Amino acid sequence: MAxxxxxxxxxxxxxxxxxxxxxxxxxxxxxxxxxxxxxxxMLKIGSxxxxxxxxxxxxxxxxxxxxxxxxxxxxxxxxxxxKKDIPIRLEADLQNMPGxxxxxxxxxxxxxxxxxxxxxxxxxxxxxxxxxxxxxxMNMYRGTFVVLxxxxxxxxxxxxxxxxxxxxxxxxxxxxGG
Amino acid sequence: xxxxxxxxxxxKNGVEGELVKTVFVSLVTSFLVLAIIYxxxxxxxxxxxxxxxxxLFFAILSYAVILPSVRQVRAYQEFxxxxxxxxxxxxxxxxxxxxxxxxxxTNGMFYGxxxxxxxxxxxxxxxxxxxxxxxxMEGMMAGFMGGIMGGMTAIMMFNDNLKLAGIIVFIxxxxxxxxxxxxxxKETKGIERKHKDNELFVVVWSVILTILTTWLMVLGPRSxxxx
Numbered sequence: 001m002a003x004x005x006x007x008x009x010x011x012x013x014x015x016x017x018x019x020x021x022x023x024x025x026x027x028x029x030x031x032x033x034x035x036x037x038x039x040x041x042m043l044k045i046g047s048x049x050x051x052x053x054x055x056x057x058x059x060x061x062x063x064x065x066x067x068x069x070x071x072x073x074x075x076x077x078x079x080x081x082x083k084k085d086i087p088i089r090l091e092a093d094l095q096n097m098p099g100x101x102x103x104x105x106x107x108x109x110x111x112x113x114x115x116x117x118x119x120x121x122x123x124x125x126x127x128x129x130x131x132x133x134x135x136x137x138m139n140m141y142r143g144t145f146v147v148l149x150x151x152x153x154x155x156x157x158x159x160x161x162x163x164x165x166x167x168x169x170x171x172x173x174x175x176x177g178g
Numbered sequence: 179x180x181x182x183x184x185x186x187x188x189x190k191n192g193v194e195g196e197l198v199k200t201v202f203v204s205l206v207t208s209f210l211v212l213a214i215i216y217x218x219x220x221x222x223x224x225x226x227x228x229x230x231x232x233x234l235f236f237a238i239l240s241y242a243v244i245l246p247s248v249r250q251v252r253a254y255q256e257f258x259x260x261x262x263x264x265x266x267x268x269x270x271x272x273x274x275x276x277x278x279x280x281x282x283x284t285n286g287m288f289y290g291x292x293x294x295x296x297x298x299x300x301x302x303x304x305x306x307x308x309x310x311x312x313x314x315m316e317g318m319m320a321g322f323m324g325g326i327m328g329g330m331t332a333i334m335m336f337n338d339n340l341k342l343a344g345i346i347v348f349i350x351x352x353x354x355x356x357x358x359x360x361x362x363x364k365e366t367k368g369i370e371r372k373h374k375d376n377e378l379f380v381v382v383w384s385v386i387l388t389i390l391t392t393w394l395m396v397l398g399p400r401s402x403x404x405x
Contacts, residue, residue, distance in 0.1 A: 023199075024188060024189040024190075024195060024198050024199070025189070027198045027199045027201070027202040028198050028202075030202050030206075031198070031201050031202040031205055031242075034202070034205045034206055034209060035205065035239070037209075038205075038209045038235060038238075039235060041227070041231075042227060042231035042232065042234065042235040043231060043232055043235060044227045044228060044231060100334075103336065103337040103338070104337075105336070105337070107402070107404065112336070112337055113337065114337045114338060133402070137333065137334075137336035137337045138287075138333055138334065138336070139401065139402075159402075160402055161402065
């Protein structure tokens, strides 16, 4: 406001200043409200994929058990053939699973899990027949297993494999850091 | 030039006064666009919100904190070499890292990195040019590194608190960009504004970035690991 301004000009300037403060506060409050409303709809709790433990304690049916380990940079399942629709329980052999191989992804059945000494079990239900991939979360360790159809025969379906990732078979995953 | 002066300036009508308004306009535009796309197409996608909601939400928030800095830099146009390099590096890095991280979490490292690099290098160059070729180079390199790092970090944390990491990364990036806003305010003491973008600039960029991110995240290609 210019020096020597009259009472009327001073009043307008004060009023304008008040409006400006309110405007910026309104934008700030508005932004917070928009974030809260959008967050309420978008951040719905719930996972799209099972976490790798699907067999509850009261289950008395058949379970297919297999050992999971790493050999020569690849996952090895023994046995590696399973029946369709019967739950699979994989027991991870942590002694033979270095580095990121403990972070396991079986995308065909929505399994994402890190195995540790306190929980080395992965459970899922193979509801499709075919040859499926198992990989570490960085797609460096890879392997396959077969789910037989209801007649005990191999399906023609083979899940495509991403072969472009680097391998950890020689020298581990030490080069992954930025 | 203290922080108090900067905070006071945020409530006025100048360049800094537009920062909060830009955040608001960007948020409203992006969520409006997303709501329209959702009712047209995305509502028919199974598990849309549990699968993509979190990452889309934070990607939109990321654009809402990146665009005010872009607008602030464009308002002054010219900076000294040191400031310009800092601007190019900060905006390039953050605008590469955040989109790269959120796309990497849903589409895999390759697509996350490529998207992050594209956005990061573009904004890095766009803002780094305020000091000439040095800023452009710095912006380009920061965008390149940020994009790759974003995609890679998401995949490395895939099974290890990925969502929590996303929140932390976003909060840190927001503080860094706020710091940049303050730095630009200090560096432009006594300098007149040279360019004024209207709200259309923010609206257009918010629409482009939201549509690109949503399309890539939901309908775009992804690595076999995440199919």
